[in-house]
Amino acid sequence: MHSVKTMSNAGVYIHIPFCARKCPYCDFYSLAGAESTFEVYAKALIRDIQSTGSKEISVDSIYFGGGTPTLMPARLLTDICEAVKSTFDIQKDTEITVESNPFTADKNYYKELLAAGFNRISFGVQSCVDRELKTLGRLHSFDQAERSLLDVYDAGFENISCDLMMGIIGQSIDSLMFSIDKLCCLPITHISAYMLKIEKGTPYDCDEIKNRVADEDESAEMYLAAVDRLKENGFEQYEISNFCKSGMRSRHNMKYWQLVPYYGFGPSAHSFIGGKRYYYDRDIQDYINAPKKLLEDGECNALEEYIMLSLRLSDGMGVQKYKELGGDTAALETLAEKLCRHGMAVYDGKTLSLTAQGFLVSNSIIAELI
Ligand code: SF4
Numbered sequence: 001m002h003s004v005k006t007m008s009n010a011g012v013y014i015h016i017p018f019c020a021r022k023c024p025y026c027d028f029y030s031l032a033g034a035e036s037t038f039e040v041y042a043k044a045l046i047r048d049i050q051s052t053g054s055k056e057i058s059v060d061s062i063y064f065g066g067g068t069p070t071l072m073p074a075r076l077l078t079d080i081c082e083a084v085k086s087t088f089d090i091q092k093d094t095e096i097t098v099e100s101n102p103f104t105a106d107k108n109y110y111k112e113l114l115a116a117g118f119n120r121i122s123f124g125v126q127s128c129v130d131r132e133l134k135t136l137g138r139l140h141s142f143d144q145a146e147r148s149l150l151d152v153y154d155a156g157f158e159n160i161s162c163d164l165m166m167g168i169i170g171q172s173i174d175s176l177m178f179s180i181d182k183l184c185c186l187p188i189t190h191i192s193a194y195m196l197k198i199e200k201g202t203p204y205d206c207d208e209i210k211n212r213v214a215d216e217d218e219s220a221e222m223y224l225a226a227v228d229r230l231k232e233n234g235f236e237q238y239e240i241s242n243f244c245k246s247g248m249r250s251r252h253n254m255k256y257w258q259l260v261p262y263y264g265f266g267p268s269a270h271s272f273i274g275g276k277r278y279y280y281d282r283d284i285q286d287y288i289n290a291p292k293k294l295l296e297d298g299e300c301n302a303l304e305e306y307i308m309l310s311l312r313l314s315d316g317m318g319v320q321k322y323k324e325l326g327g328d329t330a331a332l333e334t335l336a337e338k339l340c341r342h343g344m345a346v347y348d349g350k351t352l353s354l355t356a357q358g359f360l361v362s363n364s365i366i367a368e369l370i
Pocket of ligand 1: 030066
């Protein structure tokens with residue numbers, strides 16, 4: 001597919017497209033009731049990994065996302081992980097993450113994963129308020145999520161991330177603060193806090209729901225309150241939607257934002273290799289029959305990508321790199337001065353980084369630069 005040069009610190013993403021039930025707001029490619037496909041899908045993944053990978057590619061992050069990977073037997077996840085390890089050059093301290101949902105697995109299951117080398121779990125809690133979980137169509141209560149998360153911890157996982165949803169129908173600032181405080185009492189190291197988005201073609205994409213979700217002002221208020229509360233609880237913001245205890249950034253996600261190569265496997269998975277983006281169609285049967293990695297249309301514009309991705313990070317955008325990629329420094333200086341005046345950015349002549357206020361309107365800020 002491409003000429004392989006020695007590559008260091010690449011990432012590997014494995015998509016596991018299975019869920020116990022489809023959540024009505026979710027646009028990820030995943031199927032419910034597909035248990036009979038588990039074995040054959042694992043085999044297809046392993047074949048694809050072995051034919052694409054190489055020992056010349058050094059990897060320091062492997063990420064099993066979904067879907068709900070922990071619906072698959074631990075034995076199959078272990079086999080897939082072994083295939084990655086025997087095909088790529090895996091660094092000693094590689095971060096190996098698996099996404100999971102409450103009550104899909106027990107403590108012994110998580111112990112098996114730990115023994116297989118997995119060392120980070122990303123857990124779909126979403127809210128600590130049962131009424132909100134029900135509205136989201138989630139299968140778990142907060143009690144169950146808490147017990148499940150403690151199973152993960154007792155099994156020996158020390159690096160645990162939780163997803164938190166903002167803008168749920170019926171959620172108030174108070175209930176969001178309640179969820180944040182509850183989550184922060186658990187033994188977790190990382191929180192991804194996302195605003196509920198109505199995705200086209202999902203059951204949530206209807207007037208009844210659209211008329212009831214938080215409007216722009218409410219969303220902004222929730223976001224800023226969440227950023228403050230997470231900070232008070234010791235979670236630093238390192239990206240628009242991501243917060244962590246000191247030193248616990250998601251190594252895998254950082255690759256997306258820092259334009260580091262990653263290899264995706266499975267239907268709907270994306271790859272970024274040699275400056276080009278590839279993807280698989282959202283069709284598990286096609287993937288099982290013959291995986292076809294497709295090239296995304298159009299070349300990536302390096303400057304635009306750098307602006308869009310670096311401004312998502314609290315580390316911000318380096319002026320030197322912006323210049324090297326052909327950025328207009330006079331335009332940048334003018335914009336930076338305006339943003340700083342409105343408390344939306346911090347600028348020291350070397351780096352431009354957005355504040356939480358700036359993250360809220362990052363799309364229009366980015367649009368001014370590209
Ligand atoms: S569990 Fe996650 S991936 Fe599965 S349907 Fe719900 S939101 Fe989507």
